[in-house]
Amino acid sequence: MAVQSPSATNTQKWRFMVIRDADKRADIAGLYKQAFESYWEQADDTTYGTTGPASTEAQRMIDSAVYLVDHLHEVPVHVLFCVEDQVRDVPLFDQATAYGSILPAAWSFMLAARARGLGCCWTTVHLTHADEAAKLLNIPDTVTQCVLLPVAYYTGTDFKAARRIPATQLTHWDTWGQKRDGS
Ligand SMILES: Cc1cc2nc3c(=O)[nH]c(=O)nc-3n(C[C@H](O)[C@H](O)[C@H](O)COP(=O)(O)O)c2cc1C
Numbered sequence: 001m002a003v004q005s006p007s008a009t010n011t012q013k014w015r016f017m018v019i020r021d022a023d024k025r026a027d028i029a030g031l032y033k034q035a036f037e038s039y040w041e042q043a044d045d046t047t048y049g050t051t052g053p054a055s056t057e058a059q060r061m062i063d064s065a066v067y068l069v070d071h072l073h074e075v076p077v078h079v080l081f082c083v084e085d086q087v088r089d090v091p092l093f094d095q096a097t098a099y100g101s102i103l104p105a106a107w108s109f110m111l112a113a114r115a116r117g118l119g120c121c122w123t124t125v126h127l128t129h130a131d132e133a134a135k136l137l138n139i140p141d142t143v144t145q146c147v148l149l150p151v152a153y154y155t156g157t158d159f160k161a162a163r164r165i166p167a168t169q170l171t172h173w174d175t176w177g178q179k180r181d182g183s
Helices: 022-042 056-074 092-100 103-115 125-137
Strands: 014-019 077-083 118-120 144-153
Touching (some): 014 022, 077 103, 103 118
Antiparallel strands (some): 077 144
């Protein structure tokens, strides 16, 4: 399903690394934990409750993120979506082309997995340690890691639509700042 996604001029530069080996998953989880801890130390935004009480929504997200940090090594399969391209220090067009050629594949994978009873979580936190992950997995420098999906069969059936900011509040018509209702 992932490879049915679009890619720039159909170059199909997506590369998929499926990590099943328990020791490697433990090492990735170790890098993820280090990365998360430094990210969290720097997150001083009140939205996340680091300098004040978090909203219920934010607290759920934090609890979920922290749970994953402590359990990532137990998730039976990690799938790392990469692109055969370098995105460091390249023009916006090349960045957008590279990312746009892998992210739809990762999202299609998530939807296809979901339809088969498998849950995933989109994660990028380990990328602050991408070079160490590349070394561990023997990924060449011509390849950029983009998203790490822990994948496992989920339990529970109470999934529901997420509460999001309504699109009408975020959509501009013809001129930036002009909303549909004329406000
Ligand atoms: C680009 C991107 C990076 C993300 N990175 C992480 C991550 O490193 N760790 C994590 O637990 N969740 C990560 N997430 C998941 C978001 O935190 C999650 O989608 C958000 O909290 C909303 O939750 P929901 O999608 O379950 O409604 C990421 C999502 C995106 C789109």
